[in-house]
Amino acid sequence: MEQYKRLKEIGRGSFGVVYAALNKLTGEVVAIKKLNLKYPSVEECTNLIEVKALGKMNHPNILSLKGVFKVNHIMYLVFEYMQCSLFQLMRVKTFSEDEIKNLCFQIFQGLAYMHANGYFHRDMKPDNLLLSKNVIKIADLGQARETNGKQPYTDYVTTRWYRAPEVFLHSSVYDPAVDMWAMGAIMAELFIRRPLFRGDSGGEVLYKICRVIGSPTESKWSEGLQLARNMNYRFPDHPGMPLASLLPSASSEALCLIATLLSWNPCLRPTAMEALEHPFFDSCNHVTPHVTPAIHLNQDLPWKQALLKQTRSSKSCAQLV
Missing domain, CATH: 3.30.200.20 (Phosphorylase Kinase; domain 1)
Incomplete structure (x- = not known):
């Protein structure tokens, strides 16, 4: 030293x-x-x-x-x-949509590169996104796993407010889609400066997810309903609510991307590369990860x-x- x-x-x-x-x-x-x-x-x-x-x-x-x-x-x-974490910055700053677009575009580029190189993060949250000037970087890969790694994976990963539903339901087989769910929650938080799914327990967070995006159905996510039955969990019955009512300052393109990222079914969430191609980022310069x-x-x-x-x-x- x-x-x-x-x-x-x-x-x-x-x-x-x-x-x-x-x-x-x-x-x-x-x-x-x-x-x-x-x-x-x-x-x-x-x-x-x-x-x-x-x-x-x-x-x-x-x-x-x-x-x-x-x-x-x-x-x-x-x-x-x-200089600081995104969590620290959100406590003192209100972001414009252009600023949110710039930050999220950079994060998705980092995730696309990470996923292409065979790893997914598993603990995406504002505390693990660090900034200096206008550059944001993904940090703390202590929970990362190889995308082709030996399964089953542990189900105790990701801070509760950004944890994907399949992890809450103790799925032992999951993939980089958990990072994409977390990004949906982070994007929403950037607009409202508070966690979208704040809760003191897994059950409370799942309840809030149901209130926002509507409870899963057999047509939406039959695998998830089976996971719930396996652990004797019953989803609350909620129809969901329009994201626009929760994120009134967000554009229709931003709401569309967030809604897709927050899909119950992991297979319906876009990959990081697909997120970069979303119309929300049309004004951003795309650098293809290698x-x-x-x-x-x-x-x-x-x-x-x-x-x-x-x-x-x-x-x-x-x-x-």
């Missing part, structure tokens, strides 16, 4: 704590995530889903991992520094070489390359 001067704490959670720090060698301000768990070996660290995923991705709308180092079995992840070749752990990643060098040495602190 001698290379860094700690400036301030900027985040804390079950994973550990995040600090803003100054790289004394380069003068760059970075964000350092100190993990709570101990990792005695290099392999354990490089197998962390966040490290593996970010090692395979490089996109202007995904937070970049700049390095990894270890001090006495405590792992530190070094990220680029961003698939990055997979990076294997035995390749010469600079931060991995630093970590290996540290492990072979007897020094107590790593030097980040």
Whole structure:
């Protein structure tokens, strides 16, 4: 840690704590995530889903991992520094539709790239979207999974207010469509500056979802009704309400996209690439995401070489390359 001067704490959670720090060698301000768990070996660290995923991705709308180092079995992840989260900004700012369009277009570009490269986030929420000036980036891939990963997946993912219905209903088979549901909730929140499906329990959130988009039917989502029967859950009977009454400042194009993202049936939600082609984004410049070749752990990643060098040495602190 001698290379860094700690400036301030900027985040804390079950994973550990995040600090803003100054790289004394380069003068760059970075964000350092100190993990709570101990990792005695290099392999354990490089197998962390966040490290593996970010090692395979490089996109202007995904937070970049700049390095990894270890001090006495405590792992530190070094990220680029961003000024604030979308959650923090929403507390003090009202967004115009053009601003919402710009922010969401960037997020969908990041998601399209992530999904194309074989990962989905599973914890999309305003806290995990970071901004500096006019750029927004997807952060915190600690809950991410490979799209072709081994199932079943855990059903305890995503902050409750942005959690897709299939996850609430304990589906063990789900896919990047959970990120798209979360984006529908986030887009709506950008218009009204409060969570659309705020609730203190899964049951309360599902009740509010039914009130907004109407309860599912056999024709809308028969698989979901079967999942509900499997856990002895009965959906409340609600016809739903017009989104325009809840989001009065949103254009018809915005309402159409949000409504499609908030589809009960995951198969009916657009992919991130399809969302980018929606008329809501007609005025935005579309950059097609490309698939990055997979990076294997035995390749010469600079931060991995630093970590290996540290492990072979007897020094107590790593030097980040």
